[in-house]
Amino acid sequence: MIYQKEELLIRKLQQGEDEKHLLKWLSEPKVLEFYEGRDITFNFEDIKRKFFNRNDEIFRCMVIYQGKSIGYIQYYPINKATSTLAEYFEMEGVYGLDQFIGDLYYWNKGIGTLLISSMVNYLITQRGVNRLVMDPIISNERAIKCYGKCGFKKIRVLGEHILHEGKYRDCWLMEYTK
DSSP: OOEEETTEEEEEOOTTHHHHHHHHHTTOHHHHTTTTOTTOOOOHHHHHHHHSSOOSSOEEEEEEETTEEEEEEEEEEOSTTTOSOGGGTTSTTEEEEEEEEOOGGGTTSSHHHHHHHHHHHHHHHHSOOOEEEEOOBTTOHHHHHHHHHTTOEEEEEEEEEEEETTEEEEEEEEEEEO
């Protein structure tokens, strides 16, 4: 277990059942609209390659709410191996976050806000993080609103920052500072 807050539990990914959840979620067009893109298709081999047995600095976790796996979150130090945000490479204690709630039943219930705010608290109090950054696509208004509620500030637009559904998309650079 990484941490628990109320009915929310975050733990490291485990092969087996977690692979099935990830494959199901990453086959859902409404999830892919904001994470990876609807033009991407995943199979079990893709899931294994992307999420398991990786020798990198990314901490990949399952989001469990009321005992049910509902989503995915990852956190990682910002550096040349994990990010393109060069302005942060020389700073100590800067981490990135990426996440999604894969089970659509749990959308728009405040769980994303609980997830982000509790992860921010965990990373700052338990991992010594000074600053957190995220880069949501500008059209992902629901996520941007959630991150704002959790204390993230819009810093600047990252022009054509991410290839998503065949086009380079603008993203907001959002930052939380301790």
